[in-house]
Amino acid sequence: MVLNDLGKKINDALSNLNKDYHFDKQLLNKVLKDIQLALLQSDINVKYVKQLSDNILQKCNNIEEAVNKKKLIQQLVVQELTKMLDPKKQPFSLKSGKPNVVMFVGLQGAGKTTTCAKYANYWKKKGWRTCLICADTFRAGAFDQLQQIATKIRIPFYGNRTETDPVAIAIEGVKTFQKQNFEVIIIDTSGRHMQESELFDEMKQIYSAVCPNECIFVMDGSNGQACLNQAQAFKKAVDVGSVIITKLDGHSKGGGALSAVAATESPIIFLGTGEHFDDLETFKAESFVKRLLGLGDFKGMIETVSEVIDLESQQQNIKQIAKGQFTLRALQQNYKSILKMGSLNQFMSMIPGMQNIIQGQISEKEQINKIKKSLTIMDSMSNDELDGITQITQKQLFRISKGSGQPIENVKLLIDEQKTFAKTLKKIMPSMKDSDSKTKRNAKKVDGINDLLQNLFKKQ
Numbered sequence: 001m002v003l004n005d006l007g008k009k010i011n012d013a014l015s016n017l018n019k020d021y022h023f024d025k026q027l028l029n030k031v032l033k034d035i036q037l038a039l040l041q042s043d044i045n046v047k048y049v050k051q052l053s054d055n056i057l058q059k060c061n062n063i064e065e066a067v068n069k070k071k072l073i074q075q076l077v078v079q080e081l082t083k084m085l086d087p088k089k090q091p092f093s094l095k096s097g098k099p100n101v102v103m104f105v106g107l108q109g110a111g112k113t114t115t116c117a118k119y120a121n122y123w124k125k126k127g128w129r130t131c132l133i134c135a136d137t138f139r140a141g142a143f144d145q146l147q148q149i150a151t152k153i154r155i156p157f158y159g160n161r162t163e164t165d166p167v168a169i170a171i172e173g174v175k176t177f178q179k180q181n182f183e184v185i186i187i188d189t190s191g192r193h194m195q196e197s198e199l200f201d202e203m204k205q206i207y208s209a210v211c212p213n214e215c216i217f218v219m220d221g222s223n224g225q226a227c228l229n230q231a232q233a234f235k236k237a238v239d240v241g242s243v244i245i246t247k248l249d250g251h252s253k254g255g256g257a258l259s260a261v262a263a264t265e266s267p268i269i270f271l272g273t274g275e276h277f278d279d280l281e282t283f284k285a286e287s288f289v290k291r292l293l294g295l296g297d298f299k300g301m302i303e304t305v306s307e308v309i310d311l312e313s314q315q316q317n318i319k320q321i322a323k324g325q326f327t328l329r330a331l332q333q334n335y336k337s338i339l340k341m342g343s344l345n346q347f348m349s350m351i352p353g354m355q356n357i358i359q360g361q362i363s364e365k366e367q368i369n370k371i372k373k374s375l376t377i378m379d380s381m382s383n384d385e386l387d388g389i390t391q392i393t394q395k396q397l398f399r400i401s402k403g404s405g406q407p408i409e410n411v412k413l414l415i416d417e418q419k420t421f422a423k424t425l426k427k428i429m430p431s432m433k434d435s436d437s438k439t440k441r442n443a444k445k446v447d448g449i450n451d452l453l454q455n456l457f458k459k460q
């Protein structure tokens, strides 16, 4: 995940507090110094670093009495980092069935066009009627770039190659899509330099003309603490509702951008973590900090799982699983749910300790490919085969392999995988028999998905 190094360094500092050590003020100061160093190395503003360690020190008055000192300080670090990154302001939430107009602004090359596409893809995957408008008439090629991406992710696109007025394009695009009952109408605008007052005026004109429900400021995270001035300049010009920080992949100094934006009190909603459409991580301060420190985020995980799995419509599936019948169809449904969850790595980092397990294992792209291959194979199976009514014979193996275009070994591997999951579930199901509460059902789904995910991350 983003800022892996920071998380590792803070954890290294905390490991000095193992119970066996003799604890005194000197040791506490050393631990706090190491934490300060880790934060400074990831470019977090020195003012925040000082504030954070002062606050922790103040709350450590009775630490000698604490049974688990490491845990106490870890909790304080989580609290203080969360406080720093959480502006306590709720970001805009989309209204279902209504046209939500979302305008993207930012400096030249910050990653607006790419992020518009990622944002569109994110909401489309969640079932929203989403579309894209190119109101960038400044950069030659912006029209083609967005149109090509829109085609790739199958999202309706509006642009006008011959019109030179971005305001007219934005108005026309919004009108067109409103008439067609689109719910998320995304406007990409030209990139600006902070000194270019004309382009700032143009941005204000588009803003006034379309009155967006949400204005998102896209910022290049590799600019570190300079992000603060940029965010403030844009906030002054238009009513920036929230921020997306891009290019945080592999940027060890990403803490600078995070803390700088936090100072503007605009909620950060997503982080851009790569050039691909799926490289977008949702950002919630507490969840982010917990995952950063490898503590997992069960609340976030349950929310994610409940969001993508319609428990009511899956009653039949759950009943079957409860009887220990984990069929290929159940596996197919679970794999489809996993694909809907967005970033797999982000999901995995919600599981405590999983961060260490997945490091060095197969990449997210490889996992997704593996799932997609399995789904292609299952698409070539009959209903009876998926439901376990017919045994899959050698002849059927050949048919499925031919139909899916996958080698026969992959078909066998998938069937073995399903048998392993079924066995595991049979073992753990009896302990759940006496429960039917929603939370336990959700927790059970999470368990099942954990098993699947753990397996996916194994090197083949």
Ligand SMILES: Nc1nc2c(ncn2[C@@H]2O[C@H](COP(=O)(O)OP(=O)(O)OP(=O)(O)O)[C@@H](O)[C@H]2O)c(=O)[nH]1
Pocket (backbone or CB within 6 Å): 106, 107, 108, 109, 110, 111, 112, 113, 114, 115, 136, 139, 142, 189, 190, 191, 192, 246, 247, 248, 249, 271, 272, 273, 274, 275, 279
């Ligand atoms: N590594 C990485 N690259 C990114 C990310 N987001 C965007 N990029 C890359 O940044 C470059 C600029 O992205 P664009 O989306 O064209 O930027 P823009 O803000 O629309 O550019 P202008 O319209 O000229 O202002 C492209 O090469 C993108 O692939 C990210 O999260 N990570």
